[in-house]
Amino acid sequence: xxxxxxxxxxxxxxxxxxxxxxxxxxxxxxxxxxxxxxxxxxxxxxxxxxxxxxxxxxxxxxxxxxxxxxxxxxxxxxxxxxxxxxxxxxxxxxxxxxxxxxxxxxxxxxxxxxxxxx
Numbered sequence: 078x079x080x081x082x083x084x085x086x087x088x089x090x091x092x093x094x095x096x097x098x099x100x101x102x103x104x105x106x107x108x109x110x111x112x113x114x115x116x117x118x119x120x121x122x123x124x125x126x127x128x129x130x131x132x133x134x135x136x137x138x139x140x141x142x143x144x145x146x147x148x149x150x151x152x153x154x155x156x157x158x159x160x161x162x163x164x165x166x167x168x169x170x171x172x173x174x175x176x177x178x179x180x181x182x183x184x185x186x187x188x189x190x191x192x193x194x195x
Contacts, residue, residue: 078105078109081105082102082105082106082109085098085101085102085105086102089102089121093121094125095125096122096125096126099118099119099121099122099125100122102114102115102118103115103118103119103122103135106118107139112139112142112143113143115139116136116139116140116143119132119135119136119139120136123136128158128162129162130159130162130163130166130169131166131168133155133158133159133162133169134155134159134166134167134168134169134172135168136155137152137155137156137159137168137169137172138168138169138171138172140152140155141172141175141176146175146176146179147176148176156169156172156173170189170190171189171190173185173189174186174187174188174189174190177189
């Protein structure tokens with residue numbers, strides 16, 4: 078994994094505007110416990126691809142967990158922007174469901190979590 082990560086980082090230096098590089102680096106950093114680097118990679122991807130709801134939602138989710146499951150002003154701004162573009166964005170709705178559940182607001186949690194049924 079470390080060697081693959083090194084190769085992808087070298088590729089990012091060679092091709093800083095290649096969205097495939099950043100979309101590969103983001104989960105590698107996230108899954109290896111490097112959330113700041115994951116956020117940086119995702120922000121680079123957003124700069125290249127645009128502020129599209131799935132990417133904004135992933136950044137909101139990452140920052141939410143980095144903030145120990147709190148809706149910081151940064152996270153809230155990303156949530157608001159995402160929902161303005163796509164009110165049914167499942168990643169953001171899931172994040173809001175987790176936040177509501179953590180705060181004992183079970184009714185809101187149920188309403189926020191995307192239905193997987195039927």
